[in-house]
Amino acid sequence: MAIKALTWMVQVYEPPVYCYHEIVHNGAVVTAFEDAGVVFVDDIADVPRARPVMLSAHGSAPEVVAAAQDGAAVMIDAVCPLVTKVHHEVRRMADRGYEIIYVGHEGHDEAIGAMAEAPGAAQLVDPRIGLDTFSAPDGADVALLAQTTLGLHEWDSVLADAQERFPELWTARRSDLCYATTNRQRAIEEIADRSDVLLVVGSENSSNTQALVRVGTNAGVPTYRVDGAADIDPVWLEGMDVVGVTAGASAPDQRVQKVIEHVAPTEGIEKVRVTSEDEYFPLPPKLRRFMAALQPLIEGGFACQTPGVPGPIENDRDFTATEALAILGV
Secondary structure, eight states, X not given: OHHHHHHHHHHHSOSOEEEESOSSSOHHHHHHHXXXXXXXXXXXXXXXXXXXXXXXXXXXXXXXXXXXXXXXXXXXXXXXXXXXXXXXHHHHHHHTTOEEEEEOOTTOHHHHHHHTTSTTTEEEEOTTTOGGGOOOOTTOOEEEEEOTTOOHHHHHHHHHHHHHHOTTOEEOSSOSSOHHHHHHHHHHHHHHTTOSEEEEESOTTOHHHHHHHHHXXXXXXXXXXXXXXXXXXXXXXXXXXXEEEEEOTTSOHHHHHHHHHHHOOSSOOOOOOSOOOOOOOOOOHHHHHHHHXXXXXXXXXXXXXXXXXXXXXXXXXXXXXXXXXXXTTO
């Protein structure tokens, strides 16, 4: 959704188009957008007034959203709806007086945005360290929330410790973890059993990609992260009969295919499926309204309006991020 939204932005507006933080944590995607005229900033104050700006998929602090709305000509928030759910839970539990354990990685864009919703109530707990850093007054109500891109084992470990320490612990009935990341973690567990080595396609700053590397390594299989085919060390594949390939949620499919071509399997490819995903996140509401208004204006100006023919918004469900990136030359 975020990739498609920013693709529409660079098609509609003259560059530069600004984006607060990397739209997704993938170097190839970010470079493609930079080549198309997107300027990524880590401080919203670096966006000149009256320029179009998009906020990244990872969620932004309330003060960032307010500043973008105040200064931008057009502001589109491409936050993932699953992250929005966590932001809502942080605010709600803080308003109810809970002390909040937020399980996440220090410095990650998503963790920064979520913690900013209730800085006085939320404490960051790194899953690699555990609950030793969390403190709460005796008798306090405690809630447990999480960065959506954590590894399942990271979440389960902290959840078990928190439930033992706080018997009345509140946590969401449905896990905060993103289905796109947990499905991939289950898939790599499946292919680890039949692979001699695992290649995970994705960028170093991608939390869910790094989670896949940890899952593969914990399964006892040599596991390597690569941004693309050029990163593969031939030594990794020496003497290996079966190579498993998977990818982080934001890795372009084009990159995955190039990795498979580089491996050049001599006995074919087996695709392993653990589930089917049919979830669909519509484009951000403000962008949908803008595009819906823009289409008839353009068609009318060129006398080419075709009644009954669906426009880009109506076709969005069938328009993939892979197709959007192809427009940018990825």
